[in-house]
Amino acid sequence: MKYSFRQLEVFLAAAHFQNITRAAESLAMSQSAASSALKELESQFDIQLFDRVGKRLQLNELGRLYRPKAEALLAQARELEQAFSKHSEVGALKVGATLTIGNYLAVGVMAEYMSSPNHPKVSLEVANTSTIARRVRDFELDIGLIEGELQASELEVIPWREDRLVAFCSPDHPLAGKGELTDDDLRAATWILREQGSGTRQSFERGMHGLLPDLNVLLELEHTEAIKRAVEANLGIGCLSEVVLADAFKRGSLVPLAIPHRQFDRHFYFILHKQKYRSAGIARWMTLCEEL
Template sequence: MKYTLRQLQVFLATARLENISRAADTLAMSQSAASGSLKELEQQFDVQLFDRVGKRLQLSELGREIRPQAEKLLAQAQSLEAALAGAEIPGSLRLGATLTVGNYLTVPMIADFRERHAGADLSLHVANTSEIAAMVADFELDIGMIEGEVNHPRLQTRHWREDELQVFAAPGHPLAGKRRVSDAQLREQKWIVREPGSGTRQTFDRAMHGLLPDLEISIELQHTEAIKRAVEAGLGLGCLSRISLQEAFKRGSLVPVHVPQRDFRRQLNLIIHRDKFHGAALQQWLALCEQYSD
């Protein structure tokens, strides 16, 4: 065999970070050793895996083509090593979640997982749907838990659990006590909503089909809590997942606004790269997701 697993580690770390120095740091290697390993891999097969663009190393066409195979091969090797060492849950697991999922669902799941598997090494990255999808597609995350829908050729989507958005207002808002709010009344309001690219905004836009051109989107914010604070301050109506509003409704700091003619239901999804090797940790996480699907 002309290549080593260490060479694959250097190749993949450089692909993720686009910098040989940072790749070396993550692998506890010197820059010269990492650079030499990568150069040797290219010379052994007389290929160029990266295009040098200033200080950045971008994958060449061949590099992009072989990356999924290298990721899968290295993951399998790490899984085998852990099995030989008698580890129940091998390696680490890089989780990605959109804001509602990450802030209100994933944290207790991580606690549950670590209680069952004390040696598990989990990390969590929280961002909007488009960013999480891009990171999973680029092998920067092992799995994404998202609120939106993605259509990406490198990603596999699994339906996870049901969710629903809720329009809400401050207690003193004119629409707060009404049993039903009409489309005409919705057009008259100022709205504080999530930014484009988020799953919540995607669902909001779909639910408001036919009304969107007439709605006054007053503020777009990236954080759920910021939207809740703005609505509490009387700046307009909001629309977020019911999961994120339960405590505020109990306190009475926010109240639901009933819009039964609009469909705010949605599906929370799991996304995984189609070429991702399902090691023991990922398999156990997927099993845990099934338990949290209700």
């Protein structure tokens, strides 16, 4: 074989950091050794994988083509190494989740996953849908859990579970005692919403189709807990996942608002790169999510 796994590791690290010095540091190598490994890989096949702009390495078209293949090959090699070491097939996992899922569902799955015999580590990044999708696309995350619909040619989007948005207010709000809200009520209300780019905002806007230009949006916040606190303080009304609101409804600190003529049903999804090797760890994670 004309290439080594180490050369592939250097190639992928350089693609990630766009700098050979930082790539070398991430692999505990000297800068010269990493630079030599990358040059040898390219010279062995008479190819160029990067455009060099000063000290910056920018993947070219050929590099972008081979990056997912190298990622998949190294993932299989790591799994084989674990099997040779007689460890459990389930290994460390890098997971990304949108805020609703990350804060209210993923931690329980993490605890179950890490209880495997070899106690594999899980790193969890919580961000909005667009950020998680980008990081899965760039192989910085093994799998993503999102709450927004997504169109991305490089990603496989797999339905996970159903969810529903619920409008809500404080018990002291004028709408709290009203049976069902009309479109006029929705126009007259002051809203506190998730930010643009989040799956929750996407689902809300789909449900409010036809009314969006008339809505009075006071605040756009990135965190669901901040929205709940603002609504509890009677600054306006909100609309979040029923998963987020269940405890507050039980305590009575927030009350649901009925809008039966508006559809707020949605799905949560798994997202994976289409060329990502599906390791035993990814399969185990998805199974635990399905069992949740």
